[in-house]
Amino acid sequence: MKKIPVLEIFGPTIQGEGMVIGQKTMFVRTGGCDYRCSWCDSAFTWDGSQKAELLTAEEIVNRLRETGGTSFNHVTLSGGNPALHQGIEEVIAMLKDEGVRTAVETQGSIWQDWMIDIDDVTISPKPPSSRMKTDWEKLDHYINHLKDRPGKRTSIKVVIFDESDLRYAEAVHSRYPDVPMYLQTGNPHLDAAEGEWLLKQLLLNYEWLVNQVIASDRLNEVKVLPQLHTLLWGNKQGV
Amino acid sequence: MKKIPVLEIFGPTIQGEGMVIGQKTMFVRTGGCDYRCSWCDSAFTWDGSQKAELLTAEEIVNRLRETGGTSFNHVTLSGGNPALHQGIEEVIAMLKDEGVRTAVETQGSIWQDWMIDIDDVTISPKPPSSRMKTDWEKLDHYINHLKDRPGKRTSIKVVIFDESDLRYAEAVHSRYPDVPMYLQTGNPHLDAAEGEWLLKQLLLNYEWLVNQVIASDRLNEVKVLPQLHTLLWGNKQGV
Ligand code: SF4
Ligand code: SF4
Numbered sequence: 001m002k003k004i005p006v007l008e009i010f011g012p013t014i015q016g017e018g019m020v021i022g023q024k025t026m027f028v029r030t031g032g033c034d035y036r037c038s039w040c041d042s043a044f045t046w047d048g049s050q051k052a053e054l055l056t057a058e059e060i061v062n063r064l065r066e067t068g069g070t071s072f073n074h075v076t077l078s079g080g081n082p083a084l085h086q087g088i089e090e091v092i093a094m095l096k097d098e099g100v101r102t103a104v105e106t107q108g109s110i111w112q113d114w115m116i117d118i119d120d121v122t123i124s125p126k127p128p129s130s131r132m133k134t135d136w137e138k139l140d141h142y143i144n145h146l147k148d149r150p151g152k153r154t155s156i157k158v159v160i161f162d163e164s165d166l167r168y169a170e171a172v173h174s175r176y177p178d179v180p181m182y183l184q185t186g187n188p189h190l191d192a193a194e195g196e197w198l199l200k201q202l203l204l205n206y207e208w209l210v211n212q213v214i215a216s217d218r219l220n221e222v223k224v225l226p227q228l229h230t231l232l233w234g235n236k237q238g239v
Numbered sequence: 240m241k242k243i244p245v246l247e248i249f250g251p252t253i254q255g256e257g258m259v260i261g262q263k264t265m266f267v268r269t270g271g272c273d274y275r276c277s278w279c280d281s282a283f284t285w286d287g288s289q290k291a292e293l294l295t296a297e298e299i300v301n302r303l304r305e306t307g308g309t310s311f312n313h314v315t316l317s318g319g320n321p322a323l324h325q326g327i328e329e330v331i332a333m334l335k336d337e338g339v340r341t342a343v344e345t346q347g348s349i350w351q352d353w354m355i356d357i358d359d360v361t362i363s364p365k366p367p368s369s370r371m372k373t374d375w376e377k378l379d380h381y382i383n384h385l386k387d388r389p390g391k392r393t394s395i396k397v398v399i400f401d402e403s404d405l406r407y408a409e410a411v412h413s414r415y416p417d418v419p420m421y422l423q424t425g426n427p428h429l430d431a432a433e434g435e436w437l438l439k440q441l442l443l444n445y446e447w448l449v450n451q452v453i454a455s456d457r458l459n460e461v462k463v464l465p466q467l468h469t470l471l472w473g474n475k476q477g478v
Contacts, residue, residue, distance in 0.1 A: 011453075014453075021462070024458065024460070069456070196435065203471060219263065223261035
């Protein structure tokens with residue numbers, strides 16, 4: 001059995017973002033990323049500051065049950081970029097056997113066949129403010145392989161920090177008009193302690209983004225969302 | 240052409256609640272309600288404090304275009320209880336001709352055949368704290384007529400103020416296990432001015448609800464959401 005580097009397993013909590021926002025879920029956060037986004041909120045998955053544990057699929061599922069008991073039907077694979085890892089197909093299969101649905105978020109830079117088996121796939125290409133470059137052909141391939149899966153769902157999510165990110169999101173949306181699209185406020189204050197100041201900034205950023213979307217007739221179909229967990233718990237890890 | 244009592248037409252803004260949370264949408268708020276919920280946040284639709292305008296379907300669609308221009312593809316019918324009104328089928332048909340999708344929210348107490356044509360139907364039965372009584376047979380009929388509509392979506396939303404509301408939501412959820420279920424924090428502070436105090440209370444209530452859902456293995460499948468527009472704009476009407 002292949003081993004997967006895992007940084008944290010926690011929950012149940014709610015999914016604070018994107019296509020299954022509000023859903024009760026467990027999180028499995030894998031280590032490592034092929035990107036280095038300037039504003040990465042999970043840099044501890046790749047900057048060496050925290051050490052991953054190598055776990056088999058069976059160990060991951062056992063750990064999920066030890067932590068979440070019977071209080072979950074949904075598991076979210078997060079990173080880093082979970083698509084770095086083979087062996088995840090076994091996690092998905094074991095959870096499916098127990099009637100547990102799965103979700104993943106990845107930037108769409110590395111393909112894995114197990115993506116097909118995930119119930120809720122969020123593809124999150126990174127806008128200019130991240131300082132990463134999108135490989136459009138790779139992204140085309142990724143999205144075309146995922147968008148029509150009966151009974152399963154695929155969406156695109158773009159985190160927006162500024163107007164050039166917004167133009168990028170419009171380009172993504174017009175390239176894949178049939179794929180449900182989510183815009184999300186970024187959090188430029190990753191070092192802020194929990195508190196009222198951070199909350200106020202996050203809501204101001206969200207209001208700015210809402211107003212931008214309201215004004216653009218190229219973005220009539222998008223959904224604009226904040227990060228609920230950040231509104232609730234600030235920058236705390238593991239919630 | 241039948242006339243429909245309309246209290247406000249506004250947008251585009253975002254849908255702050257439920258199954259299409261974050262969606263860019265216009266709102267048409269109709270007057271009148273067959274309920275009198277103790278905590279109704281739209282009491283001005285039925286308590287006589289604001290006067291409705293009688294509009295034909297054509298006038299409503301024209302007003303939507305005057306207000307929203309080309310910056311919307313989605314219209315939400317809200318109330319009051321929009322199901323009080325015949326004539327809404329013409330609004331839906333005219334919008335459909337323009338490629339505009341529709342959503343409605345109703346407590347499920349009064350049936351209208353036009354419900355079938357709405358893209359996103361939210362049925363929101365009222366929990367004990369509202370002091371309203373649920374007619375379960377009527378609700379069965381309602382939900383059974385709506386839940387399997389190819390290409391269209393139906394969900395249940397229950398607003399939660401206290402633990403007995405939560406027990407009610409569990410009962411609703413186990414009666415209709417196949418229908419996507421949303422739990423939403425109530426706003427007990429309808430008279431609060433905009434401001435930090437209200438925001439803090441709303442987030443504390445949301446955190447309480449999240450924790451309740453996390454602890455209940457009868458609520459593994461629900462989505463728990465706040466009201467985004469209230470977080471952004473407090474108790475302001477027309478946003
Ligand atoms: S892709 Fe995600 S995990 Fe990787 S660096 Fe960017 S934000 Fe961080
Ligand atoms: S059903 Fe809705 S509009 Fe009618 S009284 Fe209750 S909360 Fe208010």
